[in-house]
Ligand SMILES: *Cc1c(COP(=O)(O)O)cnc(C)c1O
């Protein structure tokens with residue numbers, strides 16, 4: 039038996055794991071599946087410890103996601119200074135879309151330029167506390183970057199598995215941190231299957247497999263930050279991109295916690311989900327009124343959202359339906375338009391997932407599902423520099439001219 043103090047130093051205010059399906063309890067540890075019913079495990083908290091957190095204690099904390107350490111299942115022994123990213127008023131975009139009040143939560147400002155730094159920050163510290171020396175994952179990009187960087191900062195070994203045909207931009211931005219990078223001759227699904235086999239053989243922390251319950255809690259910090267940055271209140275509506283569906287469910291979990299702890303007045307909010315049509319299993323289930331999500335084979339340019347069999351899909355559906363939101367999906371052409379629209383109106387260059395979210399916002403407004411007069415926050419979860427290929431064909435020089443004043447004048451671009 040460890041004392042509460044020991045446990046808090048390792049696992050913050052987390053108390054145990056429980057099964058989201060049958061409710062069975064487990065000790066905190068590297069497990070993610072219920073032994074009784076194979077349901078996913080989730081972190082539960084010691085409410086007395088969580089109640090020690092006040093607005094003042096948060097505001098006196100570091101200017102990172104770790105200002106909410108008292109609400110998380112890990113303590114920041116290693117810290118890349120992740121989070122507390124900007125919440126930007128998007129007045130030009132709001133005007134263009136006929137909206138009254140719109141904000142962009144811009145997670146491209148994280149250390150490896152996506153929101154994945156948040157989940158990996160919690161996973162890396164929990165993995166250390168659990169005695170792991172190797173941090174591992176299967177990834178198509180953003181997670182690979184975040185794991186390799188967090189391991190470098192923590193002095194842990196990283197072993198990252200990627201499909202061999204990834205874009206150079208994602209290979210370089212992972213390999214540069216000096217970990218082990220294994221390019222597997224196969225698809226992302228092949229890489230995933232291999233990792234499941236390796237996880238059975240070796241005592242490694244696979245951030246989104248055996249330590250996934252800890253990892254997933256990192257996404258709550260997006261929700262905490264939005265509420266604090268709005269002056270300790272919730273927006274009326276939020277639009278969140280869906281890959282596995284975890285981020286969407288955790289923003290809702292964060293807001294329910296803040297309400298229950300009395301840190302924010304529990305006003306109602308609606309949660310909306312965004313997918314790309316090339317990989318839209320949760321959107322399809324929403325439209326069909328289904329509670330289960332049928333797997334699909336992903337296609338299209340929004341690769342960071344390309345999870346065909348989303349683990350948290352059914353839970354994301356629950357959150358959206360309970361709050362009165364909706365889920366929709368957009369084509370690749372709309373994703374590119376979304377990236378351009380966000381960039382042109384806000385000065386924020388989002389990755390394809392950001393394009394998915396902006397384009398879905400527009401579609402939800404057009405269908406009447408989203409209220410243009412209600413205060414809305416949208417998430418930009420990654421940096422456009424990582425997905426240049428998507429916009430390269432439409433983001434070209436306005437003109438190419440000889441280096442002469444006459445040529446400039448002739449181009450007719452003075453006004
Ligand atoms: C992983 C990822 C998401 C969504 O994550 P889930 O929690 O799996 O739904 C969104 N945007 C970007 C850029 C990502 O890399």
Ligand SMILES: [Zn+2]
Pocket residue numbers: 057058059060061062072073074075076077
């Ligand atoms: Zn169970």
